[in-house]
Amino acid sequence: MDAVVKKIILEVKKGNQNAFSELVELYKDKVYQVSYRMLGNVHEAQDVSQEAFLRAYINIETYDMNRKFSTWLFRIATNLAIDRIRKKKPDFHLEDQVAGTEDLTYYSQFASDDELPEDQVVQLEMQEWIQHEIMLLPPKYRSAIILKYMQDLSLKEISDILNLPVATVKTRIHRGREALRKRLNDS
Amino acid sequence: MACNKEFAEKVHKYLDEDVTLLEKKQLESHIIKCEKCEKQLRDLKKTIAIIQSASHMEAPNNFTANVMSQLPKQSYKNKWKTWMRRHPFVLTAAVFFLMFVISVHSVWTEGNKEIIVKGDGHFIVDEQRRVVVIPEGQTISGDLVVKNGNVEVNGEVLGNITVIKGEQYLASAGHVAGEIQEINQVLEWLWFQTKSFFSDVISFIDSNDDKSIND
Numbered sequence: 504m505d506a507v508v509k510k511i512i513l514e515v516k517k518g519n520q521n522a523f524s525e526l527v528e529l530y531k532d533k534v535y536q537v538s539y540r541m542l543g544n545v546h547e548a549q550d551v552s553q554e555a556f557l558r559a560y561i562n563i564e565t566y567d568m569n570r571k572f573s574t575w576l577f578r579i580a581t582n583l584a585i586d587r588i589r590k591k592k593p594d595f596h597l598e599d600q601v602a603g604t605e606d607l608t609y610y611s612q613f614a615s616d617d618e619l620p621e622d623q624v625v626q627l628e629m630q631e632w633i634q635h636e637i638m639l640l641p642p643k644y645r646s647a648i649i650l651k652y653m654q655d656l657s658l659k660e661i662s663d664i665l666n667l668p669v670a671t672v673k674t675r676i677h678r679g680r681e682a683l684r685k686r687l688n689d690s
Numbered sequence: 691m692a693c694n695k696e697f698a699e700k701v702h703k704y705l706d707e708d709v710t711l712l713e714k715k716q717l718e719s720h721i722i723k724c725e726k727c728e729k730q731l732r733d734l735k736k737t738i739a740i741i742q743s744a745s746h747m748e749a750p751n752n753f754t755a756n757v758m759s760q761l762p763k764q765s766y767k768n769k770w771k772t773w774m775r776r777h778p779f780v781l782t783a784a785v786f787f788l789m790f791v792i793s794v795h796s797v798w799t800e801g802n803k804e805i806i807v808k809g810d811g812h813f814i815v816d817e818q819r820r821v822v823v824i825p826e827g828q829t830i831s832g833d834l835v836v837k838n839g840n841v842e843v844n845g846e847v848l849g850n851i852t853v854i855k856g857e858q859y860l861a862s863a864g865h866v867a868g869e870i871q872e873i874n875q876v877l878e879w880l881w882f883q884t885k886s887f888f889s890d891v892i893s894f895i896d897s898n899d900d901k902s903i904n905d
Contacts, residue, residue, distance in 0.1 A: 519772050519776070520758075520761060520764050523758070523761065524754050524758050527757050531749040531753050531757075532746070532748050535750075549753070553753070556757045557761065561762070630745055634744070637744075652742050673706060683741065687733065687736070
């Protein structure tokens with residue numbers, strides 16, 4: 504796997520643009536997943552993950568071949584996602600009340616799909632609920648939790664991606680876990 | 691929540707698989723007695739399991755194509771360079787072919803003026819008429835090669851005659867034992883060169899063999 508990736512990167516560095524599409528194919532799902540989990544929005548996730556690949560292509564000369572490519576790529580993607588979150592206008596949350604209404608939250612504006620069997624609805628609601636909970640975490644805990652539990656990365660890799668000491672990553676994961684647990688108990 | 695700060699910390703370290711064997715034993719025995727800490731650990735494990743159950747996501751269908759279409763356009767020069775790097779033999783072959791054509795051309799055109807004769811025996815070179823004459827009664831023992839001139843055979847040639855950029859006239863009295871060949875075009879000449887090179891090689895090998903037999 505790593506040898507294959509290295510070979511492709513060497514091709515790209517030599518100026519073979521088409522070889523880059525193989526890299527995109529290999530990593531697109533992972534990068535998209537991180538972006539989506541960070542931003543909670545399909546369009547923004549697509550924007551950010553595409554931008555991440557573009558930046559990777561443009562800056563491929565600065566990539567150190569001795570390090571893991573996925574770490575470098577995730578770093579670009581998480582930085583872009585965090586930038587995007589910072590620049591975002593004051594966000595609204597799904598459970599906020601819609602202005603001028605009583606008892607009506609943004610949740611109730613989701614189109615409900617009657618045709619789905621019950622367990623699928625439950626599954627879908629569960630998925631939405633997870634994403635919703637993730638989005639409620641402050642971005643710095645969010646990135647650590649996503650990389651740890653959704654990408655299954657080691658603490659060392661996460662510390663490389665976020666450019667933080669391992670101890671700080673641990674603390675963020677602990678706090679993120681704690682915050683999620685609290686709401687899970689409350690709900 | 692855990693019963694105290696120390697155990698709260700330990701529970702997290704436990705989940706990170708970051709505890710020593712002793713700490714692990716301590717926590718495990720503590721949990722049996724302490725309901726709070728047991729619940730804390732159970733809840734956190736449940737939280738992790740839920741987060742991990744989040745389905746894996748796939749990038750949209752046209753993702754790769756979109757990315758590729760947004761990459762900065764490669765210049766024509768760059769594309770050409772890439773193509774060359776991927777097909778080094780084409781470049782090598784092209785260079786060799788060019789060298790070959792140049793050298794053949796220079797050999798073919800150079801010394802157009804001078805009449806060159808190769809052969810064993812007596813002959814007369816007539817510079818004014820640009821003719822090599824084999825006089826009557828004379829014999830050329832081997833092959834005769836004449837370049838940049840005509841040949842007039844009045845005597846006898848035991849081998850082949852090759853005329854490069856010229857013509858041969860065989861007088862009625864003359865006699866040629868081998869073949870007569872006129873070469874007036876580059877390709878013909880090339881073919882002749884290649885053939886004679888290989889026949890030289892073969893005769894060289896043959897003579898070596900003869901020698902080794904004699905030894």
